[in-house]
Amino acid sequence: MDNNLKNLTKKLKECNIKPSQQRLQILKFIITNPCHPTIDQIFAALHDELPTLSKTTIYNTLKLFADAGLAQEITIENNEVRYDAKIESHGHFKCKICGKIYDFNISIDDIPTEGLNDFPIETKHVYFKGICKDCLRSK
Amino acid sequence: MDNNLKNLTKKLKECNIKPSQQRLQILKFIITNPCHPTIDQIFAALHDELPTLSKTTIYNTLKLFADAGLAQEITIENNEVRYDAKIESHGHFKCKICGKIYDFNISIDDIPTEGLNDFPIETKHVYFKGICKDCLRSK
DNA sequence: GTTCCTGCAAAAGCTTTGCAGAAGA
């Protein structure tokens, strides 16, 4: 595992981001919790470790990560931002009941497209919605 | 073309939606303008024809259409809702410069997925972002 | 008359901005 603070510090430095406690903890959290937590969830989860942490800092930090290429904005829902720290091409499945977002394997680059010739594509997102296994079971 | 008011009226009635002037005009507008206009754009465009139209009605109406299956919410950006009146499987390309959203052909059902066994999927969205031809040219 | 629809105004929710104090080099 490369989620220890030493490696995360290195990761941040490589992107010219100063490794403050707040940034390290936020990065660690989104890497170890790949369900793409909301700002609120990150805030609640880190409150014990960093009692003075503010949501402003979470917003700032995640935007910083996105600019640096460490994370990517997910727009599967339009009333809240979520982030993804995974680099590899994959899709997102959001459960309509519990709201959890799952990653799934998909070769986005293999998707055949028609009508996008000469349109330089910078980012690709695949979002599915439905009901997850856990919620299915408890129904 | 089936965009005349008579056919649209029929379409609404089939979904048990009363064909008011507001609903007819909004439906007509999103069908004839498949660039997925924002609420503001719809509001501005219909203002001449329906001077008293309110944004509340546009929000209500589009949500009504979505519930009835006449339209689908697009969440390519998380600071504004957009809608899609096209039924066939297709993807969306958003230009980062002009903000326009283009449809493109894609067989979403053919996308191979891994890890989603037993997850009933209800909706599938494919969003690409980049720069459109027009904006490329004018650079 | 009854039901449903519309639209103003206010409220709500998420995100951004301004800025002063704190932390770090």
Add this chain to the structure above:
DNA sequence: TCTTCTGCAAAGCTTTTGCAGGAAC
């Protein structure tokens, strides 16, 4: 000391809600 980071408070936007008046049947 100087620069950068943090976090409170306020502002900004989009969307939702409450409700009274209006339209349709």
